[in-house]
Amino acid sequence: MLDANKAREELKDILETREYQIYHNNTKGLMEALWEKAKQWIAEQLLKLFPSFESASSASGPILIAIIIVVIILLTMAALFMMPTISRNKMLRNKKPLQSKKEINWSYQRHLIEAKKQEDLTEYTLSTRHLFLALLLYFHEKNWLEARIWKTNWDYYEELRKVNQQWAVQFYDLAAFFDEVTYGERKVQKDECLQFQTEVRKMLGEHEQTLERLGEST
Numbered sequence: 332m333l334d335a336n337k338a339r340e341e342l343k344d345i346l347e348t349r350e351y352q353i354y355h356n357n358t359k360g361l362m363e364a365l366w367e368k369a370k371q372w373i374a375e376q377l378l379k380l381f382p383s384f385e386s387a388s389s390a391s392g393p394i395l396i397a398i399i400i401v402v403i404i405l406l407t408m409a410a411l412f413m414m415p416t417i418s419r420n421k422m423l424r425n426k427k428p429l430q431s432k433k434e435i436n437w438s439y440q441r442h443l444i445e446a447k448k449q450e451d452l453t454e455y456t457l458s459t460r461h462l463f464l465a466l467l468l469y470f471h472e473k474n475w476l477e478a479r480i481w482k483t484n485w486d487y488y489e490e491l492r493k494v495n496q497q498w499a500v501q502f503y504d505l506a507a508f509f510d511e512v513t514y515g516e517r518k519v520q521k522d523e524c525l526q527f528q529t530e531v532r533k534m535l536g537e538h539e540q541t542l543e544r545l546g547e548s549t
Contacts, residue, residue, distance in 0.1 A: 455524035
C-alpha cells in the first residue's frame with residue numbers, strides 16, 4: 332500500500348514538473364495548429380466548390396468535422412465497392428484459361444458436347460470450364476481474337492474490345508466468373524452452371540444471328 336502511494340506521488344511530481352508541462356503544452360499546441368491548418372484547407376476547398384460558402388476562416392469546427400466524417404465514409408464505401416473489381420482485373424491479367432494443347436485443338440462444338448457430358452455427371456465446375464472454352468474458341472474461329480496458351484483472359488478481353496465493345500463486356504463478366512471458379516475455392520452449383528450455360532449459348536446465338544444478317548445484307 333505504501334509503495335502504491337509512493338508511486339502515485341512520484342507520478343504526480345513528474346506531471347507537475349516544468350519540463351513535462353512544456354512538453355505537454357508544445358504537443359498540444361502542435362496538434363491544435365495542425366487541426367487549424369486542416370480545417371483551413373478543407374474550408375478553402377469548400378469555398379472553391381461552393382462560392383456561397385462564407386469564408387474559410389468562418390467555417391465552424393462542428394460543420395467541418397461532420398464534412399470530414401462524411402468524406403471518410405464515402406471514401407471507405409468507394410474503396411469497398413472497387414475492391415471486387417480490382418480483384419477481378421488482377422485475376423484476369425494473371426490467369427491463363429487454356430492449360431493444354433488438347434483444349435485449344437478442340438473445336439468449340441466439341442467443348443459444348445463435353446460441357447453437356449460433365450453436366451449430366453453433375454460435374455458443374457468442369458461443365459462451366461468447357462462452356463467458357465467453347466465461347467473462347469468460337470471467337471477464335473471467327474477471328475475476333477487469337478487463342479494462345481500463354482494468353483490471359485485480359486488479353487482476350489482487349490482483343491475482343493477492338494471488335495465489339497458490348498461483346499467484350501459480356502465476355503468480361505463470364506471470364507470473371509470462370510476465373511473465380513477455376514482458380515478460387517468456389518464450387519459451382521447446378522443453378523449457377525445452368526445460368527452460365529444460358530449466357531454462353533445466348534452469346535453464341537446472338538453472334539450467329541449477327542453474322543446471318545451481315546451475310547444477307549452483302
